[in-house]
Amino acid sequence: MGLGAQETRIDDDFERLRVAAVERLDLLDTPAEERFDRITRIARELFDVPVAEINLIDDERQFTKSPHLPGKATSIARIDSFCEITVRQPDIVVVPDATKDARFSDRSPVSDERHVRFYAGRPLSLGDDLRVGTLCLVDTVPREFGPEQRRLLDEMGQWVERELQDTADLDRAAEVQQGLLPQDQPGWPDFEVAGICLPAKTVGGDYYAWHGDGSSIELTLADVMGKGAAGAILAAAVRAAFQSRTGDDVVGAVEAVNTQLADDLGVVGSFATLFHAVIDTASGRVDYADAGHGLSAIVRSGAPAERLEATGLPIGIVAAGEWTRGSATLEPGDRLVSFTDGVLDLFDGTLASLDEVAAIVRDASSPHAAVARFAELAASARSRASDDVTVVVVSRRP
Incomplete structure (x- = not known):
């Protein structure tokens, strides 16, 4: 087996484990929860952006856990998502202007009525390097994102991860209780x-x-x-x-x-x-x-x-x-x-x-x-x- 084929297999195995971790959270298609909405409200105010979201990425789509907005779908196809790129790597992804970034410029959020220009995404994991989603910031105008802002976004991502870990721990507790x-x-x-x-x-x-x-x-x-x-x-x-x-x-x-x-x-x-x-x-x-x-x-x-x-x-x-x-x-x-x-x-x-x-x-x-x-x-x-x-x-x- 060549090196390229081996790397592909490793990537495929990792993705299966990652999607399984998302599914174990049992949060896909669930209603809004104040513990997550509080975080996105604070993020919008702290970073002065019109959009802050907590998203989970499975094998085919992005589900927005927070916020749930009237008349707006909670899921989009993964191929249209910015966050699906973020979950592929361990570090914060910052896109000052999506029209000038080849990874994002052809995606529908840039060209449709959402008119996305700025994006910053912090990958979320459960301590096992299986990145299940993101805390992301979005704006309709290009903007810079400095070191202090990165630090704050990282800290808020840790807050989301604690909430996700609590969910995972409770799920395990439920298994034990039923067992x-x-x-x-x-x-x-x-x-x-x-x-x-x-x-x-x-x-x-x-x-x-x-x-x-x-x-x-x-x-x-x-x-x-x-x-x-x-x-x-x-x-x-x-x-x-x-x-x-x-x-x-x-x-x-x-x-x-x-x-x-x-x-x-x-x-x-x-x-x-x-x-x-x-x-x-x-x-x-x-x-x-x-x-x-x-x-x-x-x-x-x-x-x-x-x-x-x-x-x-x-x-x-x-x-x-x-x-x-x-x-x-x-x-x-x-x-x-x-x-x-x-x-x-x-x-x-x-x-x-x-x-x-x-x-x-x-x-x-x-x-x-x-x-x-x-x-x-x-x-x-x-x-x-x-x-x-x-x-x-x-x-x-x-």
């Missing part, structure tokens, strides 16, 4: 369990867990006050506290978790509602402790849903909280559903929606079909959703 949810159902031939956890943001404060042997199923669903990363951190603490108490009496487990976490939750001004249950797989008996949650029910064929009431306060409210044990029975063909209040928001937002939740659980062919239906409703409401949506359904087979 910690249970995936299997060992040793329960007469029972089927399914669940979903759909954060309103990238990560959230809800979680569920189940485990056990052939004789019992231990189930926990929790809703921590707080959204996003803060909620996710607290949810992880609650999860870890319960994981270390497998097999405990349900009331004893909740009391112990509250004792362990009450001070920490109090310091950050948070609390958690939760449902913690143990199901005897031989008899169908459900023993549970409900810490201020109150969003669990037994769903039977041809009968109204039997709501399982709260048996104590949320954890984190008081250090010496008290809970009582509740009991119910899952007969063959019955289902248990537990969910967070984000599910109510898929309907009218009140407890009156319990009948609609129960109808979905009752009419579904299986717990997996039921949670799939809730996922469909959450997807259709995503643009207006403000809370995490989490549901677990347990069915005792007929």
Whole structure:
């Protein structure tokens, strides 16, 4: 293989990695965000230019993440983009007059109504030299760009990169959070369990867990006050506290978790509602402790849903909280559903929606079909959703 062919292959491999990095950000075709719009507003004022943009470059086009202007497309063909040249190299690209630069003079932004003359672009990467886009400045008149201005543009580019890195870190956190949810159902031939956890943001404060042997199923669903990363951190603490108490009496487990976490939750001004249950797989008996949650029910064929009431306060409210044990029975063909209040928001937002939740659980062919239906409703409401949506359904087979 000749040197030229080898270099081409290396360039192609690098471009595939670069485009994959852009796609991992999951920002293409997303709405405007104030954290990015703030940067472009400041850049326009600081450099006294009519246009400052944050652009992402994939394999075929340039997507403008900020700003989104009324009546203006957010994407243009990559071949027309100035920024696609900038992402090919590590340094700031400055074009004092595009009509006099052979790299740009034939591109449509120079000749069409945009009338671009001046351009300065700072490539954006995520610390791995994979340049995903640019922070760029544009003017309709030629102008110079001195060393101090280059320094300022570089610093503002670092600001954008921090925001992009936060996005990448949250995406990784979301993968970890979803990966910690249970995936299997060992040793329960007469029972089927399914669940979903759909954060309103990238990560959230809800979680569920189940485990056990052939004789019992231990189930926990929790809703921590707080959204996003803060909620996710607290949810992880609650999860870890319960994981270390497998097999405990349900009331004893909740009391112990509250004792362990009450001070920490109090310091950050948070609390958690939760449902913690143990199901005897031989008899169908459900023993549970409900810490201020109150969003669990037994769903039977041809009968109204039997709501399982709260048996104590949320954890984190008081250090010496008290809970009582509740009991119910899952007969063959019955289902248990537990969910967070984000599910109510898929309907009218009140407890009156319990009948609609129960109808979905009752009419579904299986717990997996039921949670799939809730996922469909959450997807259709995503643009207006403000809370995490989490549901677990347990069915005792007929």
